Amino acid sequence: MRTTLRWAGVLAALLVGLGLQTQLYAGQERTAGTVLMFVALAVAWNLIGGFAGYACFGQVGFFGLGGYAAAVLIIHLNLSFWLALPLAGLIAGVFAAVVGAPLLRLKGHYFAVATLGVAEGLRELVTNLPRLTGGGAGITIPTVGKEAPTPWLGNDGFYILFLLLAVGAVAVGLLVSVSRAGYALRAIHQDEDAAAAVGVNTTVAKTVTFAVSAALTGAVGAAYAFQQITIFPERLFDVDITVLMVVMVVLGGSGTVIGPVLGAVSVAFISEWLRQNYPQVHTFLLGGLIIAAVVMLPQGFTSYLADAVRTRRFSLLDNVRRYRL
Amino acid sequence: MAGQVVNQFAQATLYGLLQGGLLALVAVGFSLVWGVLNVVNLAHGAFVLGGAYVAFELNSWLGLDPFLGMVPAALVLFGIGYVLQRYLVNLVVNAPIFITLLLTFGLQLLAVNGMSLLFTANYRSIPTGYAATPLPLPGDVRVPVGRLLAALLAVAITIGLGYVMRRTRTGLSILATGMDRGAARLMGIKAAHVYALTFGIAAGLAGAAGAAVGAVSTFSPADAGRFTLFSFVAAVLGGLGTMSGALYGGLLLGLAEAWGGQLLPGTLINALAFGVLVVVLAVRPQGLAGKAFYAARVEV
């Protein structure tokens, strides 16, 4: 019964999102599109980072891989964007499965920074293959005229695309959460040895989750690349994107379905607001915000709310004492 | 012709070792904090830059030689590090790792952007009369005096740290807290203070290294991330938490960078460094000198 409600919620969100599209100006539409993009990214990260507990700090590697894969497929193979998008996701997913074989045997910090190394390595690789990827000078996807297999989607089009990707990601997240897979991942997160002892094939579970998370992220990257038209390695593989994803999930509440959505919406809006109003110091302020958020809401907003309602104690200071030495 | 290649190779090797010695000093603090506090400090590179700017300002205002400036740089950064750990990082020490990673990343954003605002992002260096003078060695290999001095100081400090850690009460209390915080507290060790001390020492060492960097090359806030990454690679290569590990790791990394620069074009060396990092983590997470790190791998 509860599950049906949640699925209904997802459908409602889709309808609301579509309806909203008619009410927004172009500038607002672009911001909303960015917010939706981050919703998709955060939800995808949450699969491996929140449910399974493997904090991947190289997620942007899949984002950039998807973006560049799509660009290369459109430019060099003249494929339609609608074919390039799923292929980019597939490429990212397969890459994750391959790279996950050695990496998912690592725990904690080692996994986090090994994945960071992979992402940075991908960035360097892309920068050093200029004939394929344009290298550091960037590459431009044709969007008009005879050279373009698919015309640029326009602000409306991209808004809807990101909305679909976000809703799709949330649907995958919800599916994982309520299914057998969710049990397996949560068990792995809590105690991997015990999970294996009761029959969970932890290798397959982790690898599939990693691959799905990467594929979703890669597809979003492809959409982003097409929207940006001209892409550069520093932007498509920017570590800040991973960090934003992680902050969103942490703030919203990892391991839940609604948490990353809430976190993504709030952080993305705040980040955009900062960027527009304090362009010189917005990164500085963002750093301060991240610190404050992590110290005051380490368990995430959804957990905080659940605990606060249950115990009637709303003080954030209690949170600060939670993980202290 | 062959002689020229050998010469180039020898030059690169020497350069790599010197650079590596300096990297070791940067890495040893990072490795110490990771080993003792289980905190991966993504802001570590910013401490290096902090030390460089301290030495730079002292040089601008008082004409202080940057190698002498290593001392005030170390002290200032020690203070900053101590306060940061005691009153901020200690708040999340028991949290899951991505919390501490986010916190230190936020610190890095603050620090790097703060320094950019204060000092501008322009590349700077600290001029001395003598640093660039090359010492001629047999075989037509040259070593700039400054780099030699920096490397020697760095290695000396690193080895000295190892001694201090194993022979003094403070050092032993740091090591003990790193091994078993609960037991250490039962022995009367104040963990909050010890953690802050460790973080402060790491920051101080990074600051000292920063001053040396300022003397031998250019620097800007944008370099912070690179230093953090080098620290990470060196720490992992050498083995966590061991002073000698950071030393080996730093030297190895310096050599790899120098040789790589001879053989590979452009920034592909960095890609290689990441590749090596990932392979090492996958195959031998305890690094070259580290003891077996069962905690690194999933047992199943």
Next chain:
Amino acid sequence: MTLRATGLSRRFGGLLAVSGVDLELVPGKLLGVIGPNGAGKSTLINLLTGHLRPTTGRVEVDGRDMTGARPWRIAHAGVARTFQIVKPFRGMTVLDNVAVGALFGPAHRRTVAAAKRTALDALERVGLAGRANDPPAELSVADARRLELAKALALRPQVLLLDEVLAGLRPGEIQPALDLIDSLRKEGLALLMVEHVMHAIAAVSDEVLVLHHGEVLTSGEPGTVLADSRVIEAYLGKRYAK
């Protein structure tokens, strides 16, 4: 279904934690494993269940070679275990803890609802059905051990390895636990029980194996083994062996 180990050993660097151990578990029989601390008992269980790879030796389940198989394959073959230090899934309810095994063990329940029913059965078996919706953190020591057992039973195993399940139990809690174990034996499970509580071992084992420094010191009938002077010497030293 039988589990047989031959020549099992495991080396950690310079230390031979388990050396040349042979044992066989048969349906309806309980093998007690005793030995002083550090004798290699938990290592032995880890070797039998795939959590550690043997350095040498073989593990066979019903004649099928399972040496070095991963823990989930061994679980799927019908071998379940409990952990000496209990390992509950903290974020889940007691019921969900057991449901994981029902979903992924050999019973392989396809839906969450069916798994929860199997889990409830297991909880009733161990007497924990009343706490199904509580978080594991709120359980007493005895109940936490029951949860460990229920998780293993959700696999509907034919071989069950118990690692110090009686540790930390009050005297009044031990007998019910022994009764439960005895009933499992009567159902035809092949059981192995590592234990320190000697009267329990004496009461419920068909055969006892003594490990010392990783090697089998002796094995045989409980009464004979427990009176063996070498065994007493291993635990208490020469003075008490006489």
